[in-house]
Every structure is written in C-alpha cells, then in structure tokens.
Amino acid sequence: MKPTHTLQAEHLTSGYEQKTILEDVSIAIPSNKISIIIGANGCGKSTLLKTMARLIKPTGGQAILDGKSIHQMSPKHLARVLGLLPQSPIVPEGITVADLVGRGRFPHQTLFKGWSKQDYEAVAEALEMMNITEFADRNIDELSGGQRQRVWIAMALAQQTDILFLDEPTTFLDITYQVEILDLLTDLNKKYGTTIVMVLHDINLSARYADYLFALKNGRLLAEGSPKSIVTSALIKETFDLDSVVIEDPVSQTPLIVPVGRYHAV
Amino acid sequence: MGASGATPLKLVLAGAATSAILSSLVVAVMIPRTNVMDQFRFWQVGSVGTGSWDAIQLFIPFLVIGMVIALFTAPALNALALGDEVATGLGVRTGTLRLFAALGGVLLCGAATALAGPIGFIGLLATHVVRLIIGPDIRFILPMSALAGAIILTVSDVCGRLLGSPGELEVGILTAFIGAPILILITMKAKMRAL
Numbered sequence: 257m258k259p260t261h262t263l264q265a266e267h268l269t270s271g272y273e274q275k276t277i278l279e280d281v282s283i284a285i286p287s288n289k290i291s292i293i294i295g296a297n298g299c300g301k302s303t304l305l306k307t308m309a310r311l312i313k314p315t316g317g318q319a320i321l322d323g324k325s326i327h328q329m330s331p332k333h334l335a336r337v338l339g340l341l342p343q344s345p346i347v348p349e350g351i352t353v354a355d356l357v358g359r360g361r362f363p364h365q366t367l368f369k370g371w372s373k374q375d376y377e378a379v380a381e382a383l384e385m386m387n388i389t390e391f392a393d394r395n396i397d398e399l400s401g402g403q404r405q406r407v408w409i410a411m412a413l414a415q416q417t418d419i420l421f422l423d424e425p426t427t428f429l430d431i432t433y434q435v436e437i438l439d440l441l442t443d444l445n446k447k448y449g450t451t452i453v454m455v456l457h458d459i460n461l462s463a464r465y466a467d468y469l470f471a472l473k474n475g476r477l478l479a480e481g482s483p484k485s486i487v488t489s490a491l492i493k494e495t496f497d498l499d500s501v502v503i504e505d506p507v508s509q510t511p512l513i514v515p516v517g518r519y520h521a522v
Numbered sequence: 523m524g525a526s527g528a529t530p531l532k533l534v535l536a537g538a539a540t541s542a543i544l545s546s547l548v549v550a551v552m553i554p555r556t557n558v559m560d561q562f563r564f565w566q567v568g569s570v571g572t573g574s575w576d577a578i579q580l581f582i583p584f585l586v587i588g589m590v591i592a593l594f595t596a597p598a599l600n601a602l603a604l605g606d607e608v609a610t611g612l613g614v615r616t617g618t619l620r621l622f623a624a625l626g627g628v629l630l631c632g633a634a635t636a637l638a639g640p641i642g643f644i645g646l647l648a649t650h651v652v653r654l655i656i657g658p659d660i661r662f663i664l665p666m667s668a669l670a671g672a673i674i675l676t677v678s679d680v681c682g683r684l685l686g687s688p689g690e691l692e693v694g695i696l697t698a699f700i701g702a703p704i705l706i707l708i709t710m711k712a713k714m715r716a717l
Contacts, residue, residue, distance in 0.1 A: 311610050335613025342607035348658040355659060362601045363613040367594060411604075415612065 257449035258418040260287040269316030270307040277303045279475040288449040292462040295472035301455045309340040309421045335363035339417035354392040360414030382413035402433030422454040438465045463511045471495045487511035568641035568694020584633040591626030596661040641694045643701025650708045
C-alpha cells in the first residue's frame with residue numbers, strides 16, 4: 257500500500273490574471289481515498305485542482321503536502337509524490353504508446369543515468385494495468401478516444417506517485433468508456449492505495465465512485481463529505497441551481513440524482 | 523510571451539520582428555565600411571567556401587556549450603512536448619527550461635551563421651526529415667539532426683559547385699531554392715494529418 261500523506265489547501269485563493277476564481281478554500285484531501293470535486297461550470301473546480309497541483313500559483317493561502325508548501329518544494333521531488341493528468345494534453349505527432357507512457361518516468365531519471373530496470377518495469381506495469389500492453393508499439397493516432405485516455409492515465413501511472421490528480425478524465429468519452437476509466441481508477445486505488453483527486457462533470461458517476469465529495473460554488477466550498485452524507489436535492493439545487501429528486505442508485509446504493517426540468521413535475 | 527503563452531503565430535511574428543531589427547543592425551554596421559562590403563555580399567548569401575579553420579576555432583567554445591545545453595535539455599523537452607501542464611506535473615520548470623533551450627539554440631545557430639552566413643532551411647529541413655524517419659524522441663532527434671544537417675549541407679554545396687561550374691552557385695541560394703518547397707510540402711502533409 258502507498259504511504260499516507262497529508263494534503264491540504266489552506267485559505268487558497270487563486271485565479272487567472274486579475275480574475276479571482278477560487279476564494280478562500282480550505283480543504284483536506286483524505287489520504288488513500290478517491291475524492292471528487294463537483295460543481296457547475298466556472299465554479300472553480302479545475303482551478304482548485306490546478307492550484308493544488310502547482311500548475312497555478314495561488315494569490316493567497318497555500319497548498320500543503322506533508323507540512324510543506326508545494327510551491328516551495330523541488331518540482332522533481334514533488335513529481336515523484338504527486339502526479340497530474342490535465343484536461344487536454346498534447347500528443348506529439350507520430351508518438352508510440354510505449355514512448356508516451358515512458359515519458360511519465362521523467363521525474364525518476366537523472367541526466368547521467370539512462371533508463372533503469374525500474375523504469376522499464378514501471379512502464380510495463382502501467383501498460384498492463386490499463387490493458388494496453390498489446391498497443392505498446394502502436395501509434396497513438398490509430399487509437400480510439402477511450403484507448404487514448406487509457407494511454408494518458410498509463411503515463412500518469414508510470415510516474416508511480418502516491419497521489420494522482422485528474423482533470424475531467426472522462427470528458428468526451430462514451431458512457432461505456434467513462435465507466436471503464438472510473439473502474440480502472442478504482443482498481444488503482446484498491447490495489448495500491450493511490451490517493452485520487454479528480455474533477456468530474458457527471459454528478460451520478462461522482463456519487464458512485466467517490467469516497468469523498470467536495471462541492472464548490474462560485475469559488476467557495478459549499479459542502480464536503482461522503483456522497484451518502486451530503487448529496488440531497490437541496491445541495492443539488494444550491495450547487496447546480498437544478499431541481500431534482502435524489503433516490504438510491506439500485507446498483508451501488510449511492511445517491512442518484514434525477515433532474516426535473518421544466519416539462520415535468522415531481 | 524503574453525497571456526496565452528507562446529502560440530505558433532506569436533512565435534512567427536516575434537521572429538519576423540526580431541529578424542527585421544537585427545538585419546537593420548547588420549546594415550547599420552555595414553554601410554560606412556565599403557571595404558568589407560564585398561565580403562559581406564558572399565556572407566549574406568551563405569557559403570561554406572569562405573570558412574577557415576581559424577574562424578572555426580574562434581567559435582568552438584560557443585558550439586560546445588550549445589551542444590551541451592542541447593543534450594542536457596533534451597529529456598525535459600520530451601516532457602514539454604506533451605504540453606506545459608503535463609510537463610509541470612512531471613516536475614519540469616517550464617520557464618527555466620524554455621530559457622535554457624532557447625539559449626542553446628541561439629548559441630548553435632548564431633555560431634554557425636557567423637561562420638557561413640545565413641544558409642536557410644537546413645535547420646528546419648533536417649529536423650523534420652529526421653522526425654519523420656526516427657519518430658518524436660527529442661533525445662535522438664537532436665544528434666541525428668546535426669548529422670542530417672551536415673549531410674544536406676555537404677550534398678547541397680557539391681550540387682551548387684557542379685551546377686555553377688566553372689564558378690560556384692552559393693549553397694545558400696540552392697538550399698533556399700530546394701528547401702523552401704520541400705518544407706511547404708512537409709507542413710502541408712502535417713496539416714492534412716491533423717485534419
């Protein structure tokens with residue numbers, strides 16, 4: 257099992273240029289669990305993730321990993337503990353699956369030491385975990401959207417971090433692949449105890465796969481807790497400004513949100 | 523490079539502006555010195571014929587430092603090729619890396635241009651051809667491009683001497699004439715694939 261880490265945001269305020277998107281958010285990420293950040297478009301969920309993964313410098317407060325501010329840690333050292341898969345990474349033209357996954361080993365390599373045995377093993381394991389070993393020598397351009405996303409997650413896995421951040425890893429995928437990706441991430445959490453923090457759009461899948469939810473609204477934390485304890489129609493109304501009925505998911509016994517809309521009544 | 527980072531368009535515009543400023547400086551240096559005007563004419567076209575061991579010796583430190591920087595930044599550049607966010611997640615200081623990589627490029631290109639004049643398109647052509655052949659790993663692209671560039675330059679120079687005999691067709695003229703259309707072909711092919 258992966259070791260336990262404490263990862264917190266303390267009074268985090270952040271945004272782009274003059275615009276403040278995230279305001280005074282303090283949260284603690286539960287170690288070795290799957291946490292999902294939910295909220296309406298533009299509520300600051302991606303900004304929260306990016307600031308905690310040091311892609312954006314906070315304008316106030318700090319993100320703290322094991323007692324140290326992450327913006328003051330050595331980037332390479334941090335990259336061996338905290339991995340990140342952003343929303344739209346760039347695929348270099350003509351790159352093979354194995355080459356791309358191998359690039360996740362960067363923080364473990366030094367200038368004078370080439371590829372080590374651990375590097376090859378980590379890549380093989382990541383390919384295996386994402387069921388893409390057979391594609392290793394294929395060009396990424398030839399793969400489907402769902403397969404491509406598995407390759408990116410494999411790259412993040414090859415980094416072998418204890419904590420993994422993912423920014424909307426299921427966007428643009430068919431429902432089948434969405435479930436597949438979330439199942440694979442759950443495998444990862446169960447098998448290695450990897451702490452997973454992600455932003456998801458689908459509230460029902462979030463309620464099903466998360467151990468812990470953070471609901472944001474207008475850059476502030478609205479509610480946090482296990483899906484069963486916090487997801488109510490009142491919370492959905494406040495978070496998304498949507499009338500809904502919350503029932504029990506017959507498959508996972510987690511909360512299931514059924515939206516109402518203007519043409520139907522409860 | 524502004525709010526949205528160094529987009530290709532911004533890079534092209536910044537390059538054109540820098541190039542205009544620098545060539546005006548070159549002209550400013552040249553105009554009052556009629557005695558070097560003749561030498562300048564050949565340098566401006568780009569020719570390896572005017573190179574000498576003395577001149578090369580003078581530039582060896584620049585070339586060595588440039589090469590060392592290029593080789594040292596290659597692994598991090600591989601990470602940067604996946605985008606700034608992925609690279610940051612992999613522990614790359616993207617700003618510092620860009621600065622060093624640019625410094626390496628400026629040293630190498632600057633030294634070569636000072637020696638042989640602005641022989642166009644070889645740098646662009648060599649890297650693109652190498653990339654098509656061996657794939658996108660920058661650790662291999664860099665040394666192979668140096669080799670490919672040297673081969674293209676030598677072949678072009680020989681062709682220029684054969685075509686221009688009994689005189690010489692300067693290699694800079696030849697590379698521009700052949701290199702530009704090939705480069706357009708490569709970019710068109712890349713664009714087709716992206717569509």
